[in-house]
Amino acid sequence: MKIITRNLLLFALLLFVYTILFRFGLGQLLTAEKWLWVIIISVTYGAMIFVTAWTTGKRDGMENFLFDAGFRWNLTTFLVWGIASEAWFLLDLHSQYETIRVVHITLLIWSGFLILHFLLFLILRRRTIKGVHKTDIFE
Amino acid sequence: MSNEEIKMHDELLGAWEETYKKGQLTLWIFLSLKEGPKYVQGLQESIHSFSKGTISAEEQSLYRTLRKFYHLKMVDYSAGKGHKGPDRKYYHLTELGASLLQSFVERNILLFFQDPLRELLLNSSQTKID
Numbered sequence: 001m002k003i004i005t006r007n008l009l010l011f012a013l014l015l016f017v018y019t020i021l022f023r024f025g026l027g028q029l030l031t032a033e034k035w036l037w038v039i040i041i042s043v044t045y046g047a048m049i050f051v052t053a054w055t056t057g058k059r060d061g062m063e064n065f066l067f068d069a070g071f072r073w074n075l076t077t078f079l080v081w082g083i084a085s086e087a088w089f090l091l092d093l094h095s096q097y098e099t100i101r102v103v104h105i106t107l108l109i110w111s112g113f114l115i116l117h118f119l120l121f122l123i124l125r126r127r128t129i130k131g132v133h134k135t136d137i138f139e
Numbered sequence: 140m141s142n143e144e145i146k147m148h149d150e151l152l153g154a155w156e157e158t159y160k161k162g163q164l165t166l167w168i169f170l171s172l173k174e175g176p177k178y179v180q181g182l183q184e185s186i187h188s189f190s191k192g193t194i195s196a197e198e199q200s201l202y203r204t205l206r207k208f209y210h211l212k213m214v215d216y217s218a219g220k221g222h223k224g225p226d227r228k229y230y231h232l233t234e235l236g237a238s239l240l241q242s243f244v245e246r247n248i249l250l251f252f253q254d255p256l257r258e259l260l261l262n263s264s265q266t267k268i269d
Contacts, residue, residue, distance in 0.1 A: 065203075065206075065207050065210070129211065130210060130211055137207065138165040139161075139162065139164060139204065
């Protein structure tokens with residue numbers, strides 16, 4: 001039973017690629033002041049993350065029986081998005097409409113939800129035996 | 140029974156069996172392993188034969204279940220010779236697994252072998268209600 005699995009790494013890699021492409025597209029569209037497309041690209045980015053997380057998470061559940069209440073996926077999204085976004089600003093690739101403050105505020109709020117998610121995981125962990133959810137043991 | 144009732148009987152039986160079989164795989168795996176150590180394909184054949192074909196487990200599902208049981212120390216394995224191929228993992232019940240099976244059988248299965256349940260199960264006629 002692993003914490004860092006093939007599916008989690010695949011999700012992290014795809015998320016990183018999506019984030020770079022999103023950041024690039026967002027910068028271009030903001031500079032061109034194409035506001036409708038900014039909304040479209042943002043929704044698409046969110047939907048792609050959701051679908052990828054759902055698919056890889058489901059596959060991980062089939063191969064690996066570690067119960068984590070989705071916390072590993074949330075933490076991975078937080079780390080990859082945070083690192084990619086910070087790097088984008090540090091490398092000065094952002095547009096004039098983007099500020100690093102937005103990234104920091106997002107990360108701050110997100111870390112609060114991350115702590116809540118971790119607490120939920122700790123509570124739900126009581127329903128497990130050696131990391132396997134009791135209802136998943138005898139199928 | 141009319142044709143319509145026979146059709147309904149079969150449909151209901153199918154639905155009941157579908158629900159009943161859920162959660163049964165563990166019992167079949169444990170019973171097969173109680174008979175002796177087995178590799179996955181052997182286990183699959185044994186389950187099929189023991190259950191007279193009513194239970195079939197996919198190889199992938201058995202691998203996953205056995206990995207889980209191994210993690211929970213209910214089964215263990217040792218390497219054995221494969222048929223003209225690489226070594227196979229021969230699974231067997233651990234002391235915990237064997238004890239668990241014994242307790243489960245005593246609490247949930249053996250009662251069917253005692254009267255009045257045994258009598259009711261073997262008697263196909265139904266009590267008449269006036």
